[in-house]
Amino acid sequence: MSAEATHRFILYVTGRTRRSERASSNLRELCAQRLASGSYEIEVVDVLDHPARAETDRVIATPTVIRTTPLPRRRVIGDLSIADQAAHALDLPGLLRSVADDQAEAPR
Numbered sequence: 001m002s003a004e005a006t007h008r009f010i011l012y013v014t015g016r017t018r019r020s021e022r023a024s025s026n027l028r029e030l031c032a033q034r035l036a037s038g039s040y041e042i043e044v045v046d047v048l049d050h051p052a053r054a055e056t057d058r059v060i061a062t063p064t065v066i067r068t069t070p071l072p073r074r075r076v077i078g079d080l081s082i083a084d085q086a087a088h089a090l091d092l093p094g095l096l097r098s099v100a101d102d103q104a105e106a107p108r
Contacts (some may be wrong), residue, residue, distance in 0.1 A: 007031070007040040007092075008069045012054055014047050014062040019079055023063035026080035033083075034092040065090070 011027055013020035024044055031040045047054040047062055057066060067074040067090050080086040087094055 005039060005041045006070065007035055007067065009040065009042045009090075010057070010065045010066045010068060011042060011044045011065075012047055012057070012059045012062050013044060020063055022081065023079040026083070026086070027065055030080060030083055030086060030090075030092065034087055034094040067070070067091070 009027060009031070011024060013023065023081065025044075045053060045057045047059060059066075061077050064075060064077045065078055066078065074090050076086055078086075087090060
């Protein structure tokens with residue numbers, strides 16, 4: 001892992017399934033949108049190949065992403081298809097908009 005990465009993620013998947021590929025793609029897109037290029041690293045771990053590692057990290061379902069740095073660790077289970085919720089759960093920088101925000105800005 002590079003010394004300049006400020007955000008590190010481990011994505012646990014089970015095989016090369018459509019859901020695993022979608023989670024990987026969504027995580028990469030989320031990082032590209034929210035973090036500076038070169039400031040993050042993503043490690044993909046297949047639990048079929050590394051079950052002991054998944055057990056050590058207490059992974060009970062896949063896909064699961066764990067943000068290991070910065071501390072505290074954060075984890076999200078699922079394919080990260082709802083980007084704003086995933087970004088919030090992983091405590092990534094960037095604007096999170098809610099329906100209430102949209103209504104507050106609507107002209108009257």
